[in-house]
Amino acid sequence: MMDATDMPLALPLAAVMLAAGLAAFLDGRRAALAGCGMGGLAFLAYALVLPAVAAGPVASGFWAVPSLGVTGGLRLDGLSLLFALLITGIGALVLLYAGRYLQGDPRLGRLVVLLLLFMAAMLGAVTADDVVTLFVFWELTSLASFFLVAYDHEKPGARKAALQALLVTGGGGLALLAGLILVAMAAGTTSLTGIIAAREAVLAHPAAVPAMLLIVLGCFTKSAQFPFHFWLPNAMAAPTPVSAYLHSATMVKLGVYLLARLNPVYGTEGLWQDLLAGVGLLTAATGAVLALRETDLKRVLAYTTVTALGTLTMLIGVAPELSATAAVTFLLVHALYKAALFLIAGIVDHETGTRDASALGGLRAAMPWTATAAVLAAFSMAGLPPFVGFVAKEIVYEAKIASDGGAGPVVIVGFLVNAAGVAIAGLLSWRLFFGSPRPTPRVPHDPPLAMLAGPFLLASLGLLAGAAPSFLGDWLLDGAAGAVLGHPPEVQLKLWHGFTPVLALSLATVALGMLILRLWPRLLPRLRATERLDRIGPGHGYERAMAGLIAWAEGTTRAVQHGDLRGYMRILLLVVALGPLAVLVARGGLALPEGAGLDPRAPAFGLIALGALATALARSTFAAVLAMGLVGFGTAIVFLTFGAPDVALTQFTVEVLLVVILATVLARLPLRERDRRSRRQRAGDAAVALVAGSSVTALLLAVLASPFDPRLGVWFGENSVPGGHGQNVVNVILVDFRALDTLGEIAVLAIAAFAVIALLRGAARPLRTGS
Amino acid sequence: MHASLILRVSAPLLLWVPMVVSFYLLVRGHNAPGGGFVGGLVASAGLVFFAISRGQTAALRLMRLPPAAWCGAGLLVAAGSGLLAWLDPSAGYLTHRWWFLDLPVKLPLNTAFVFDVGVYLVVIGTVTALVFALVAEE
Numbered sequence: 001m002m003d004a005t006d007m008p009l010a011l012p013l014a015a016v017m018l019a020a021g022l023a024a025f026l027d028g029r030r031a032a033l034a035g036c037g038m039g040g041l042a043f044l045a046y047a048l049v050l051p052a053v054a055a056g057p058v059a060s061g062f063w064a065v066p067s068l069g070v071t072g073g074l075r076l077d078g079l080s081l082l083f084a085l086l087i088t089g090i091g092a093l094v095l096l097y098a099g100r101y102l103q104g105d106p107r108l109g110r111l112v113v114l115l116l117l118f119m120a121a122m123l124g125a126v127t128a129d130d131v132v133t134l135f136v137f138w139e140l141t142s143l144a145s146f147f148l149v150a151y152d153h154e155k156p157g158a159r160k161a162a163l164q165a166l167l168v169t170g171g172g173g174l175a176l177l178a179g180l181i182l183v184a185m186a187a188g189t190t191s192l193t194g195i196i197a198a199r200e201a202v203l204a205h206p207a208a209v210p211a212m213l214l215i216v217l218g219c220f221t222k223s224a225q226f227p228f229h230f231w232l233p234n235a236m237a238a239p240t241p242v243s244a245y246l247h248s249a250t251m252v253k254l255g256v257y258l259l260a261r262l263n264p265v266y267g268t269e270g271l272w273q274d275l276l277a278g279v280g281l282l283t284a285a286t287g288a289v290l291a292l293r294e295t296d297l298k299r300v301l302a303y304t305t306v307t308a309l310g311t312l313t314m315l316i317g318v319a320p321e322l323s324a325t326a327a328v329t330f331l332l333v334h335a336l337y338k339a340a341l342f343l344i345a346g347i348v349d350h351e352t353g354t355r356d357a358s359a360l361g362g363l364r365a366a367m368p369w370t371a372t373a374a375v376l377a378a379f380s381m382a383g384l385p386p387f388v389g390f391v392a393k394e395i396v397y398e399a400k401i402a403s404d405g406g407a408g409p410v411v412i413v414g415f416l417v418n419a420a421g422v423a424i425a426g427l428l429s430w431r432l433f434f435g436s437p438r439p440t441p442r443v444p445h446d447p448p449l450a451m452l453a454g455p456f457l458l459a460s461l462g463l464l465a466g467a468a469p470s471f472l473g474d475w476l477l478d479g480a481a482g483a484v485l486g487h488p489p490e491v492q493l494k495l496w497h498g499f500t501p502v503l504a505l506s507l508a509t510v511a512l513g514m515l516i517l518r519l520w521p522r523l524l525p526r527l528r529a530t531e532r533l534d535r536i537g538p539g540h541g542y543e544r545a546m547a548g549l550i551a552w553a554e555g556t557t558r559a560v561q562h563g564d565l566r567g568y569m570r571i572l573l574l575v576v577a578l579g580p581l582a583v584l585v586a587r588g589g590l591a592l593p594e595g596a597g598l599d600p601r602a603p604a605f606g607l608i609a610l611g612a613l614a615t616a617l618a619r620s621t622f623a624a625v626l627a628m629g630l631v632g633f634g635t636a637i638v639f640l641t642f643g644a645p646d647v648a649l650t651q652f653t654v655e656v657l658l659v660v661i662l663a664t665v666l667a668r669l670p671l672r673e674r675d676r677r678s679r680r681q682r683a684g685d686a687a688v689a690l691v692a693g694s695s696v697t698a699l700l701l702a703v704l705a706s707p708f709d710p711r712l713g714v715w716f717g718e719n720s721v722p723g724g725h726g727q728n729v730v731n732v733i734l735v736d737f738r739a740l741d742t743l744g745e746i747a748v749l750a751i752a753a754f755a756v757i758a759l760l761r762g763a764a765r766p767l768r769t770g771s
Numbered sequence: 772m773h774a775s776l777i778l779r780v781s782a783p784l785l786l787w788v789p790m791v792v793s794f795y796l797l798v799r800g801h802n803a804p805g806g807g808f809v810g811g812l813v814a815s816a817g818l819v820f821f822a823i824s825r826g827q828t829a830a831l832r833l834m835r836l837p838p839a840a841w842c843g844a845g846l847l848v849a850a851g852s853g854l855l856a857w858l859d860p861s862a863g864y865l866t867h868r869w870w871f872l873d874l875p876v877k878l879p880l881n882t883a884f885v886f887d888v889g890v891y892l893v894v895i896g897t898v899t900a901l902v903f904a905l906v907a908e909e
Contacts, residue, residue: 665906753900
């Protein structure tokens, strides 16, 4: 099965990625067209594999890290193919649309690059047969979404929304990573096929429940499930093509995709079912209520997307056979009509200058083609025959009625949510395009073909697919439902079921939806009143958490980065002094050297001690600097008397240089600055100095106590002339024996110099411009 | 900075002293106390002194290249000196080569000295960069 059609599945992925790279060199409009062409080609490529995939999944290698047990393959089955077709097809239409929608915008090229990058990431995520690959592409889609939401990055609102989307989905991504790692450990493989095959092992693992919860959390954040639904409407700050593509048709369904993908593993678990069904239902209801209280077209659509995502999650959680077919059918249907409606909302916004539903009406005369597309898409959304939306709604109802346990609440909530959907569909078609025209900021007219093509094609597909549901089922949806179930489904998609209770439910739904639509202007103020509840909502919780995080960061910064040089020095000295001392004490290395008599060269040490004492007691900066010089020269004398003339020479030179530098620097500093520390501060500093000094003393004594190993010195002394042709052993070591070390050291010196130049120049510049 | 007239006039002449000393230290380094590091320090002390008396711009003009370029040149010279080691394929990088030319004066040509020159240049570049940046002129 796998080897029979070992097709290069990475090919469309790589092609789209390449197109993203090349689009960067084209101007915006051409880039959009090229991207559209590439998306179309990829769509064709996936469509050509349809017959092969209908026979069985196709797999191919991609990358692998055998040493880490990462298999990294790609695999295309019905579910992946459904997603791949949606991603490439809708992607191509959106790119075509975006080229006109944002014509003349200098940022269009960047948008196209990001959209293509996103397309490649989505393709990678849905065709990955390996949790590591899946996760990498999953995160890539979050990143692409971040940059696309922040398209208008000059606006603070867009930046905030982008950050929110990234933090919510990225935070969920971390949970997902942990969950996937746990599952992969339990299954002993990172391959998704392998994990599904190792179902028993995954469920028997001690961490099975936490792993499942972590994965579910990741999927819920990505697919905007309650209580994480708040980021999706805010992400509408992105340009409309982006909203249509990422935030309704594809990216937000990635969480649903993974839930569906893992359903064969967890599908029979009670917790999985309850969690998905419960949260899905809650999300659907929340979305429906919130959608009705909005008037901004894009936010209305965003909340209906939340509703749809909730319905999808619920359907995966509801156990019966029917629900898998219902879920994939609804997924396809929703992607078609929602992308179309988003694009239409974009057209209305673009042509009239407003997207406030309460201020629009009667646009039919001015933009007849747009109106036609809107009505087609809205019929599918409302679930009216003969649209595919009707097929989906019927089977969703059937699945809900058939769900064992809690069928009552599922059906009732589903009924109300669907009625709200009908009302909103009516709002988006009837209220916008029919009735009496209202004045708009711009004189409306139909947009160019490039913008109409997308919504028209998507809406007509809804009509076509509705007319031939069995065709759709045989070729596409049965395979997808099979992947969700783990075995082929036994359900046939039908347009007409006869006069069943489900049909009655459908009729009641439409009737209630019409009623809501009629009453909507009067309902709106009441619904608006619920905004008071937002103060305890999860969106507000996010704000509070972010504010708390920032306050906490400010607090720690104030505590650690206080800017007090003396404080830094204190911490530095104590760490340097006490760290090694602690190790020494812990290892029992404290010792006193034996038989150490008084060296006749001791007076030099006395000079150092004198200098140090004078520095500590000096009353002015200048005196302290001079006393420090005494310490340096004393050290140099010690070097000289102990037979290291080379080091002594260097020490003397450094001291001279130090005096020269300090003389130049101090010329600009208050030379006679008095010591302004309080008595207590001085005592504290003295304590730190004492601790540091005695710890170093203890260390040195311990070093002296251990026997001296002269082998290195002897070897260098013997080999200096024959090996290095030099009598100065120190120099021969530096430039010959240990030349590589010296090279490293001078490289560090040079880097330090560059850093100083960059830092001090950066600090000097604003001062100069300021004066 | 307002240095005295005497200092300003004598600075170019006085600069010769640290320069000659630094060169002497550099050349003798292999067999007696000295070497690239000390030599570089002495030379940069001279340059800093020159900058104090004649101004930083004059010192930079005297150096021809900015301090960062001295660092880079030094690194290149030091790193390049090791490349000749590969004349002998079995020798490791930075194995220095020696040629004792028997001219009227005995002249030991070697890559170790080239390496030391690299150190010398980097030290001059670093110290002057530090000081000039600290005592930026407005």
